[in-house]
Amino acid sequence: MSAELKHKQTTAPAVQVRGLSVVYATNQGDLPAVRQVDLDIEARKITGIIGESGSGKSTLVMAMMNAVGKPGQIVSGSVEVLGVGDMLSIDRERQRKARGKELGLVFQAAQNSLNPLRRIGHQVLDLGRSHEVKDLRDLLRKAKDLLARLGMDADRVLASYQHELSGGMRQRVGIMFALILDAKIVILDEATTALDMLSQASVLEIVRELHKERGLTTILVTHDMGVVADMADRVVVMYGGEIVEEGPSEFVLSHPAHPYTQGLVRAIPRISGDIDRAVPLQGAPADLKTYLEPGCPFYQRCSVAMPKCQESRPTSLAVAQDRKVACFKVTDHD
């Protein structure tokens, strides 16, 4: 029985996204920022979502929490979160509770998500009250334990305002807030992008340790292939509002299939290997016009594009076990 249960736990995805579309209302009409995305986030794994600015990666994770800000609007789809239900159809109060309780989010700029006028300790209490935590003392104790676990002087941090903390410390406070209500799914949206190399490495190390200790499901959203390659079990590559490739990160890096992923991997400045093997990717990142094209969003920059690519959009198909690619060159075999 317990073995069966365990099996179930490992196979049921923590988040199951189906047919998700988000549009932004502009004066040129509705622009699809996320288009018909299907995605399974495996429980207890680190999933990296990678894409350039404007690829729709942040919109996608905000939509997972049903927290897309105006002028964005979710037009279709469902987001089944394990233990919560469909985030897009449950009542608003349950959604609000789920954000923080089941789904923890760490933002890129933690200074923008912390209240500059209240001490960190007070904000912990605020969070407790808004989530109707009975024992606030216990919550503070938990906060202290977590902060100590994150390598900080807990008493000092709780008594500080956000401007008294360094960038790396604020980001750790952000992680503390994401975990304090025992969220099992943690989303880090560009959480280390603003940090320098050393703070980034130590924050990532902490994320890795906590992920293991608490059996978390971690979603890393970033534009840095290095971070994903170092941390993630699975990588999801987004371009122009669509998922163009996904699979185990080691294989995607060593054998990228989609021309965009190939270009991206080649374009990473590395500290190992021959520097002349790195080639810059041509063209400009996807912009609003790209979203409206009928063909493949990568068509303009693709070196192996066919006439077909301009006319119709490739759909994401499984090319191997656990591996999906949206490219005619890869999926067509006739």
Place this chain on the structure above:
Amino acid sequence: MIEVEHLRKVYSTKGSLLNRSQVHAVRDVSFRIPEGGAISFIGESGCGKTTVGRILAGLETPSAGIVRLDGVNIHQVAARERRNLLRKIQLIHQDPYQALNPAYPIEQALSAPLRIMAKQKGDTPRTWIRDRMEEVLTMVGLDPASVLYKYPHMLSGGQRQRIVIARALTVEPTVLVADEAVSMIDVSLRLGVLRLLRDLREKLNISLLFITHDVAAARYLGSGGQISVIYKGLIVEQGPTEGIISRPQHPYTQALLSAVPVLKGLERMGADRFILAKEMNAQSAAETGCLFADRCPFAQERCFSEAPTLIDGDYQYACHFPEVRQVAAVAAE
């Protein structure tokens, strides 16, 4: 050729005379960049690397030390001449989104410095400004016809940074100071800008001071590049780029190299990789001993009492107990 000797910069904080405190942003920095050479300053935020760049660009006056451009000490000449000298040193900022005036099309951003130059040069043909604009835009890999009349918001981050570089090139500089010039650019375009800086070095013989926290980016500036690792305003290790990456001596350099993410599937982790957990404490007043001792995982008693000095030579480092550690990732193939 630019030479810097024993550069120092001390900022005093505001306050009453009694509790005024001093911040040593740059303690002692010496280096020289030959014509067409490249040096990368590497360190975390708050280590003083940006201040070095600002002093070179003439935005700050050093508290002590000498900056020599082609043999002339730029702080010992008349103001007018200094302005002319400093024009040879151009600064490229980190954020291409803020470096361009959003209300002006690219054409105006580029023609403003050129008009001044045309006046100084005297008899230039009427089309000179226009030709020069097209020349620099082509040099940075942009199509003049398509970008010249655009506004900054119509361009991508990579294109904007190219415009900023083109603007710096209009005045025919001999030194470019690039302060985190690629860190705000999309990853897919980053390498393109690094390539461009490398081409400028090789084709125009421009010397490059590249300020970054990304060790990997420093490799792409081309051959003969040097790395200076800077910590709390002091150079702790200095040498050829490949040497620093493969055989780092100083624990701080090793910490920086360990912090570079490992590309699983393409690279293997360095055998001695370690993650520095302690953050830099800017206030720590321990002025005796090695500045890095309080964070160094290999610190011994001597490190706290006696400051190490930079060993002279092609490859310099300041550490009592230097030891090569294999921390950088290595290619898996």
